[in-house]
Amino acid sequence: MAFDASYVKSVIRALPDWPEPGVTFRDITPIFKDPKALRTVTDGFIERYVTSDITHIASIDARGFLVSAILAHQLNKPLILVRKKGKLPGDTISQSYDLEYGSATLEVQTDACGPGDKVLIFDDLIATGGTLIAACSLVQRLGGSVSEVASIIDLPGLQGSQRLQDSGVSVFSLIAY
Structure with a gap:
């Protein structure tokens, strides 16, 4: 299949001036209310990665968790949670980064992956790329390699996918605005 x-784009909601004036937020939550849309999205990623050599899927807090959990289950891969600072128990490493409207810090547990692991990093959307570049750094600091970054949506006008590619990371998105 x-x-x-076009179907997935018809389901995604555009919210102008959120979270601040001038920003059009692409809301993927309607995908989760539409079984056909959710199946279309997850099948799109499963078809891409079913024969790949990835060993792990790392997912960004929080919307990324919803789709990546399905992918990890369907592809029979461990799921690595990349969360906002202070949300993970146990030993963690952290990476700070800039957002399009602020800054933040991500963490991952120190036993999430290691040398020889080939990690797909998943998030719902690529904007400026800061979050995903921070996640790539965390995986690499643990000894893993980033096979690819994947997202439902790419906003190429914000240059995030280009920043990732310029840093040597392959990027895949299902749709772009």
């Missing part, structure tokens, strides 16, 4: 980008 071919991925139906």
Whole structure:
């Protein structure tokens, strides 16, 4: 079954001036209310990665968790949670980064992956790339390699996917705005 980008785009909601004036937020939550849309999105990623050599899927807090959990289950891969600072128990490492409207810090547990692991990093959206670049850094600091970064949505006008590619990371998105 071919991925139906126009259908998925018809389900995603655009919220102008949120979280601040001038920003159009692409809200993926309607995908989770529409079983056909959720199946279309997850099948699009499963088809891409079912024969890949990835060993782990790392997912960004929090919307990324929803789709990546399905992918990890369907692809039979361990799921690494990359969370906001202070949300993970046990030993963690952290990485700070800039957002399009602020800054933040991500953490991952120190036993999440290691040398020889090939990690797919998943998030719902690529904007400026700061969050995903921070997640790549965390995986690499643990000894893993980043096979690819994947997202439902890419906002190429914000240059995030280009920043990732310029840093040597392959990028895949189902749709772009």
